[in-house]
Amino acid sequence: MAESEFDxxxxxxxxxxxxxRSVHDYxxxxxxxxxxxxxxxxxxxxxxxxxxxxxEFVVLRSDGxxxxxxxxxxxxxxxxxxxxxxxxxxxxxxxxxxxxxxxxWLAKGYLSDEETRDALVEQVREWRDRSEDExxxxxxxxxxxxxxxxxxxxxxxxxxxxxxxxxxxxAVRERFEIPDRFEPVMLLTMGYPAEGADDREGPRKFRRPVxxxxxxxxxxxxx
Amino acid sequence: MAESEFDxxxxxxxxxxxxxRSVHDYxxxxxxxxxxxxxxxxxxxxxxxxxxxxxEFVVLRSDGxxxxxxxxxxxxxxxxxxxxxxxxxxxxxxxxxxxxxxxxWLAKGYLSDEETRDALVEQVREWRDRSEDExxxxxxxxxxxxxxxxxxxxxxxxxxxxxxxxxxxxAVRERFEIPDRFEPVMLLTMGYPAEGADDREGPRKFRRPVxxxxxxxxxxxxx
Numbered sequence: 029m030a031e032s033e034f035d036x037x038x039x040x041x042x043x044x045x046x047x048x049r050s051v052h053d054y055x056x057x058x059x060x061x062x063x064x065x066x067x068x069x070x071x072x073x074x075x076x077x078x079x080x081x082x083x084e085f086v087v088l089r090s091d092g093x094x095x096x097x098x099x100x101x102x103x104x105x106x107x108x109x110x111x112x113x114x115x116x117x118x119x120x121x122x123x124x125x126x127x128x129x130x131x132x133w134l135a136k137g138y139l140s141d142e143e144t145r146d147a148l149v150e151q152v153r154e155w156r157d158r159s160e161d162e163x164x165x166x167x168x169x170x171x172x173x174x175x176x177x178x179x180x181x182x183x184x185x186x187x188x189x190x191x192x193x194x195x196x197x198x199a200v201r202e203r204f205e206i207p208d209r210f211e212p213v214m215l216l217t218m219g220y221p222a223e224g225a226d227d228r229e230g231p232r233k234f235r236r237p238v239x240x241x242x243x244x245x246x247x248x249x250x251x
Numbered sequence: 252m253a254e255s256e257f258d259x260x261x262x263x264x265x266x267x268x269x270x271x272r273s274v275h276d277y278x279x280x281x282x283x284x285x286x287x288x289x290x291x292x293x294x295x296x297x298x299x300x301x302x303x304x305x306x307e308f309v310v311l312r313s314d315g316x317x318x319x320x321x322x323x324x325x326x327x328x329x330x331x332x333x334x335x336x337x338x339x340x341x342x343x344x345x346x347x348x349x350x351x352x353x354x355x356w357l358a359k360g361y362l363s364d365e366e367t368r369d370a371l372v373e374q375v376r377e378w379r380d381r382s383e384d385e386x387x388x389x390x391x392x393x394x395x396x397x398x399x400x401x402x403x404x405x406x407x408x409x410x411x412x413x414x415x416x417x418x419x420x421x422a423v424r425e426r427f428e429i430p431d432r433f434e435p436v437m438l439l440t441m442g443y444p445a446e447g448a449d450d451r452e453g454p455r456k457f458r459r460p461v462x463x464x465x466x467x468x469x470x471x472x473x474x
Binding site for chain 1: 261263264265267268269271273288291292293294295296297298300302304306307308309310311312313316348351352355356359360361384387388389391392393395396398399400402403404406407408409414415416417427428429430436437453454456457458459460461464465466467468469470
């Protein structure tokens with residue numbers, strides 16, 4: 029595997045990870061429906077615990093919708109300037125798609141029999157009885173993985189994004205009629221970056237060094 | 252921007268997103284220290300709210316450590332089989348790195364003066380008074396973004412991964428002496444996939460269709 033078939037992709041993927049930057053200045057260029065669809069098509073491949081895929085995305089393109097979203101996000105101007113706004117939602121019901129997911133496992137031979145399938149559905153249904161906070165945490169974990177995929181997928185298509193966690197979730201729920209079962213996990217703006225946008229210009233912000241974030245073999249007593 | 256400089260990377264990034272699969276069968280091939288370091292070096296570029304970067308990673312390579320990790324993960328065998336185990340941690344203290352982050356913004360001209368810098372540090376310190384559940388949610392959101400970056404960075408280097416949320420967080424804390432301020436967000440196994448591993452063979456599992464996960468303009472009343 030050292031001379032792996034994956035090696036050819038290393039440089040390109042590194043480029044996208046290393047050079048993705050959160051962009052606030054967008055050009056007026058329209059994002060084609062097909063491009064946008066391609067971004068969310070890739071988001072589908074994100075992994076999730078038991079493959080339960082709790083993520084959904086509200087995509088906002090009209091001026092009125094983006095102005096309303098900006099109001100929910102403490103008036104941040106780039107929410108209006110970007111041609112696309114996204115509300116990233118996580119379903120707090122772990123069992124929302126359990127039947128389909130485990131039927132699929134059974135059909136493809138990942139489960140031996142119907143009994144095992146039924147037991148898994150039952151197990152996931154029991155998670156409904158966990159505390160609301162526990163299920164918000166559960167859905168945030170998988171949904172954030174999907175949000176990161178959206179940002180890389182967008183970047184691979186020349187689009188920039190900016191993730192935001194500073195917004196009023198209740199205002200978002202009300203304005204966009206989000207059903208109660210969804211947790212608004214984060215917002216994203218998306219569009220082609222303006223010439224000279226922060227994406228290209230301006231010094232990169234500080235990142236914590238790798239030796240600080242990695243602990244080989246465990247924590248030291250001193251940490 | 253339609254003929255963007257990013258276009259060249261589209262196919263390669265799509266390949267990595269689309270073909271990444273959670274792998275349980277690993278080869279015996281050792282992962283070089285430098286390769287592993289390169290993966291976590293890329294994780295650093297993940298975005299986070301206010302650039303607060305709450306993520307840390309405990310990297311386990313010895314047989315004893317991986318056996319102990321497998322025990323914390325309900326005995327899942329691939330945790331022992333994979334040459335690398337990773338505990339993905341999120342710091343629940345939002346202000347842990349606030350001084351350095353906002354000093355950097357000031358130095359690079361992203362803030363106008365020291366007063367603004369101090370106000371931001373103060374604002375983030377006040378988040379310490381939020382409920383424990385709120386800060387667990389906060390750190391999970393950013394830390395999961397970093398975990399997804401780790402998985403794509405690994406894939407770009409020929410490594411496969413498998414994320415796990417089914418484990419005993421208290422057992423992980425105790426065995427690996429994780430300080431209380433960290434939330435164990437997920438575990439990852441990592442290594443070169445075995446020949447014929449699920450990564451390459453075996454039918455892909457069901458993914459929810461794009462029209463089901465995307466809501467353009469908001470939710471319908473019927474949803």
